[in-house]
Structure formats: C-alpha cells, structure tokens
Amino acid sequence: MQENNDLPDPAVRVSKLSYVEFRTPDLDRMVEYYTKVLDFNLVEQTAQSAFITTGSDHHCVVLTKGDSAARTNVGYEIWEELGDAQRRLRDAGYDVERRSDIAPGTPDVLVLTEPTTGIDLHLFADQDLVGATEYTPLRPTKLGHVAAFTPELDPLQKFYQELLGFKWSDTVGDFFVFLRCNSDHHAANFMSSTKNEGMHHIAYEMRDPNHLISMLDHLAAHDYRLHWGPGRHGPGHNMFTYHKDPDGNTIELFTQIDVVHDESKGYWEPRPWHESFPMYPKTWEVDIATANHWGPFDQGSLDH
Structure with missing residues (x-):
C-alpha cells in the first residue's frame, strides 16, 4: 500500500500498546522467568493464567496455560469512548463484541479479529492501576x-x-x-x-x-545467552x-x-x-x- 500518513480520520485512536498474551505449557516456569529473570511484577495468578506487569497498569503480559504460542491476543488502550468506537468500527464493516469477562484489570473491552492473522485484538479505555507499586532498578520500563x-x-x-x-x-x-x-x-x-x-x-x-x-x-547469571x-x-x-x-x-x-x-x-x-x-x-x-x-x-x- 502507499506509505501515506495523511489519511482520513480513523475509526478509533490507539494511544499505546498495552499487553500481549502468550500460551505456555509450563505456566510456573514462564512466571519464574518473567519475575526472577526480567524482574516483572506478578499481580495475579491462578492455575490457568498469570498477569504480569512492568508498571502501574494491571498487566502488560498475560500468560495462559496451553500449547505454546506467542501473541495469541494483543491489547491496545484507546482515546475513545468504547460505545462510539464500537459503532464506528461496525460502520467500517468489522464485527465487534463488547465484553466484561476478558481479564481482571480490564472490565470493559471491545474484541475484534485482526485481519490476515486471525488473532483477537482487545481495545479498552484504560486498565486498573494496581500493578507494580514500587520502583526496582532492574525491571524494564x-x-x-x-x-x-x-x-x-x-x-x-x-x-x-x-x-x-x-x-x-x-x-x-x-x-x-x-x-x-x-x-x-x-x-x-x-x-x-x-x-x-x-x-x-x-x-x-x-x-x-x-x-x-x-x-x-x-x-547471564541465570544462564540466558544472547x-x-x-x-x-x-x-x-x-x-x-x-x-x-x-x-x-x-x-x-x-x-x-x-x-x-x-x-x-x-x-x-x-x-x-x-x-x-x-x-x-x-x-x-x-x-x-x-x-x-x-x-x-x-x-x-x-x-x-
């Protein structure tokens, strides 16, 4: 497609990449990697899932037990009111579902399918600010x-x-x-x-x-090599x-x-x-x- 930034007003306006989900056959091993090696903060964990963050947002990584797969869904925070965003996305021809059961920390989410890949995209106004509450010098920003x-x-x-x-x-x-x-x-x-x-x-x-x-x-101290x-x-x-x-x-x-x-x-x-x-x-x-x-x-x- 033509590389053009002078495009018509979009249906919604994404403000940031918020989270990515991974499926893993060994949930505890992945939680240990994120918390002990990358120094992320574990916010919540059940037998089937874990929610991990680098900052105040509830989560930026979701780990779900299952066959190994990466980027199984992606969450984006948007500037828009969700009802208005849902209407405009539907007017553009996309099936959009509004759900309240996606994950803790994000009780109101629009779900639609990403073209060509088939993964779910989650759009929401904000997350609960209950993530990492104190600074640590090692953790990614x-x-x-x-x-x-x-x-x-x-x-x-x-x-x-x-x-x-x-x-x-x-x-x-x-x-x-x-x-x-x-x-x-x-x-x-x-x-x-x-x-x-x-x-x-x-x-x-x-x-x-x-x-x-x-x-x-x-x-390196944890035996991870570049x-x-x-x-x-x-x-x-x-x-x-x-x-x-x-x-x-x-x-x-x-x-x-x-x-x-x-x-x-x-x-x-x-x-x-x-x-x-x-x-x-x-x-x-x-x-x-x-x-x-x-x-x-x-x-x-x-x-x-």
Missing part, C-alpha cells in the same frame, strides 16, 4: 512493541492506519513495516511471509545503555539485544528508540547516529546496515 508475521501485509497495514489511527514510520524493502501509535517509532511491526506465522519478537524497553547492560549481566546483539537497528535506531525465553519466543531488550513528535518536520529528537538531518519516514534497503549498523547480521531477523 515498559512493553515497547511486538512484531508479527502476516501472509498479506497491505491489508493489515491499511487496517492499522485507517481503522486504528497508527502512522507509518519506516519500511524495510517491501515486506517489513514499522507503525506507531504515539511518539515511539513503532509499537507494531509486521513482516510479510508465506512460510512463517505468529510472533516475530516482543520487545521491552530499558532506560539507557547502563540499564540494558545490568539486565544482560542478570540474564543470540544477537548488542547492535543498533536502522529503522528506529534502537540499541537492541535478543534472547529466547523458556518457550523459545524471541525477546528483545532495547533502548534509545527514535522519538517522532512531528514527521512533517522530521524526527524531532535528533540523534548523532542518524543518517540524515532531519530524519523522515522512509523505505530502507535490505542490507546488513539496515538490520544492524554495528556489525553482525542475524539472517533470521529478516527471514520471511
């Missing part, structure tokens, strides 16, 4: 973004831009798009693929390089590291992501590592420097 494969990129990008109000930030080649819902360079990114499906990776933000290094030392990084991406320019969680899902820990206040005037927080001044959304070449400015290329990062 927030859920940053989630990347997924899709068999058809254009209709999914159109859905996110025209129906959910996302803006285009960058594209790699013709197959990997980065979309934002606030000033962070991307909250959702999608890679076109006919051989892969599901989640590509999920990313948690660290405050700065020192915070990231402290977490990497903590990972399979790529540290490095610096081209799109978003975030400093990145990647490792695998106990179920084999790819986890990115990152810092220094681009902040886009007004794309019409360029990226309004210039960084010394930018390639041009000011920076604007663009289509990147498919090469090593796009994936990692600093060096080694992980073939799996752009394997679609």
